[in-house]
Amino acid sequence: MAYQALYRVWRPQRFDDMIGQEVITRTLKNAITTNQISHAYLFAGPRGTGKTSAAKIFAKAINCHHQQDGEPCNECETCKAITAGTLNDVIEIDAASNNGVEEIRDIRDKVKYAPTVADYKVYIIDEVHMLSTGAFNALLKTLEEPPANVIFILATTEPHKIPATIISRVQRFDFKRIAASDSYHRMTYILDQKHVTYDEQAIKVIAKAAEGGMRDALSILDQALSFGDNEITLDNALLVTGSVTHELLATYVQQVLSGDTKAALATLQSVLEAGKDAERFTEDIISYARDLLLYQQAPKLVEEAEMGSVSDDFQALAQKTPAATMYAMINELNAIQQQMRFTTHPDVYLEILTIKLAEIGRTQGASASPTAAPTGEAPSTPAAADAVTALQHQVDQLKVAVQQLEQAPVAKPAARPAAKPRVNAARTQEVNLAKINPVLGAATREKLNQLQEVWPDLLNSLTVTQRAVMKVSQPVAAADSGVIVAFDYSFLYQKATTDQELTDALENGLDRMVGTALPIVFVPKDQWPEIRKNYLTAHKGELKAHAEAQPATSQADQAAATPATGTPDAAPTDAGPQPPQANPVVTKAEELFGKDIVDIKTD
Structure with missing residues (x-):
């Protein structure tokens, strides 16, 4: 028999053989049982x-007469025929090549005939989003009220392209990306069954390169087996995937962080001469920088993603690399990656990227040092010794200056306010106020309560990686025009802002749960009180005019509202202090965030 690819030979034949989809398989098995x-x-x-x-x-499973606990036996004639694809009652259709109205009309005409051998006639329509609009319309009525003993299973990678009228007539199951650790265990099981020798680090490289696809992982594994003559080594896996070793990535990142442009260009040249893919190298650097940021705040997330293989050099680099430097590097990497898609000379872009990253390392004052010069090693040249002496002299002078500043208390308050506005201004520019203010203008407490109720379910519908990013976030304002979500950590806010796939998943989830695809805006939690206060202050006149436009119910109400307009003399002398509810700013704040949250303080 001709050779078959691994993903065909080891295709799951039972629900228990499926990797990483436990919720879906359990639901289907219970439905069958x-x-x-x-x-x-x-x-x-x-x-x-x-x-x-x-x-x-x-x-x-639904056609097997010997199924147990929702699992097919795979031994009866029906199971064998379906596995071989020879049963006429299980029809598999590729919608990419059969996307016209005539093909769907043919299905509609044949669906009324009873199954010949099996109990159920099953139509599996793959890549269903490729159907034309007319084909979807032809499928609607049959999909809503099919004849008895007929089941439709639609499969797609782009559910947002399917009309809502189709989605409302089916039970939807969202398959998530398979974790690298699950792919790793599945591949090691297959290799053990085939009695193939392998390097565990090589399998981890393949699992990460697959990016959540089990079929992709087995295809890459098949390539590595062919390349290495039925032996999996780390070098073979790196060559097949186009990846580079962690040691080489660490060396390159340390060189650009220290501003050593010459050494970084030499490392890049060795990578390109080894035939590594330029786009893959850029993605590896982005992933490495992302792991450095995450490790500073949540080490367990990185350890799980790397399957426990976090080196000491990586930990040391994460501790001494400023987060601001990594932000600047990731922004530059994203920009270069977009430009590389439209060029035939990616090596030129990589060289420019290296120079820019080294410049960032110098200007940001990164404290990372090359691995070739361990901490505490004495300078090997007289020039280096003179430089160290000069630096020590400057440090001593700075210490004296600091002592003098500490003894002069008048100078300290003058320096502090001058620096603070610049930092706040730089941080505030990162928030898109053009999207936040319209939501604040129409936000209501009822809408926020509705969002807070479904928020845990919305997070559970995300992938593991997306859930890790959104775990420390919560909605803080909501309206019919959008939702504002605050993050506890600024680095996760930066990650969510640049992740369009995460935003789409959240908006699609809200569409399913509340019936409306609300636009989502992210803000850092530490900036949210200031943004809210600035909005209420800036729109005080508008809120006041809105309050005055309301019909007056009595003369006493008008008198009570007069102090809010800035003319306290017009109010009766025995009216007492202005009640907080009459202030339009306070009223709007309570409407936005609830009376239990608003704390009124009189100046």
Whole structure:
């Protein structure tokens, strides 16, 4: 028999064989066991996560007369025929090449005929988002009220392209990306069954390169097996994936952080001469910089992603690298990565990138040092010794200056306010106030309560990586025009702001849960009180005019409202102090955030 690819040989044949989709497989098995089978399903998710495999297993399980706990036996004639693709009652259709109205009309005409051998006739339509508008319309009526013993299973990688009228008629299951650790364990199991020798680090490289797709992981593993003559080594895995070692990445990052442009260019040249992919190298650097940032705040997240392989050099580099430097580097890397997609000379862009990153390392004052010069080692040249002596002299002078400043208390307050506005201004520029202010203008407490109730369920619908980013966030204001979400940590706010896939997942989740796809705006939690206060102050006149436009119910109410307009003499002398509810700013604040949150303080 001709050789078959690993992803075909080791394709899951039972629900328990599927990797990383425990919630979906358990739901389907329970539905089969309790005989609560729907007439239509939608399997959505990234490529290589098991959508078509789950559809075929489901088709076997509902037609198997010997199934146990929702699992097919894979031994009866029906199961074998479905596995081989020879059963006429299980029809698999590729919507990419059969996307016209005529093909769907043919299905509509044939669906009324009863199954010939199996109990259920199952239609598996792959890449269903490729159907034309007319084809979707032709499918609507049949999908809503199909004949008895007919089940439709739609699979797609782009569910947002499917009309809402179709989605409302199916049960939707969202397949998530497979964690690198799950891919690693599956590949080691396969290699153990094949009695193939392998390097564990090589399998980890392949698992990370697959980016959440099990089929991609097995395809890369197949390539590595062919390249290494049925032996998996780290060098072979790096060559096949186009990746570079962690040691080389660490060396390159340390060189650019220390501003050593010449050494960094030499390292880059060795990477390009080894045939590494330029875009893959850029992605590796972005991932490395991202891991450095995450390790400073949440070390366990990085350890789980790296499957426990965090070196001492990485930990030391994460401790002494300023977060601001990593932000600047990641922004530059993203810009270069976008430009590299449209060029035939990526090596030129990488050289420019190296020079820019080294400049960032020098200007940001990064304290990272090359691995070739361990801490505490004496300078090897007289020039270096003179430089160290001069630096020590400058340090002594700075210490004396600091002591003098500490003894002069008048100078300290003058220096502090001068620096603070610049820092706040720089930080505030990062927040998109043009999107925040319209939401604040229409925000209500009822809408915020509704969002807070569904927020835990919304987070549970995200992938593991997305959930880790959103774990320390919460909605702080909501309206029919959008939602404002605050982050406890600024580095996670930066990560969420640049992750369009995360924003789309949140907005799609809100669309399913509250019936409206609300735009989402992110803000750092430490800036949120200031943004809220500035908005209320800037719109005080507008809020006051809105309050005055309301019909007066009595003369006493008008008298009570007069002090808020700035003419306290017009109020009766025995009216007492102005009640907080009559102030339009306070009223708007209570409407936005609730009376239990607003704390009124009289100046």
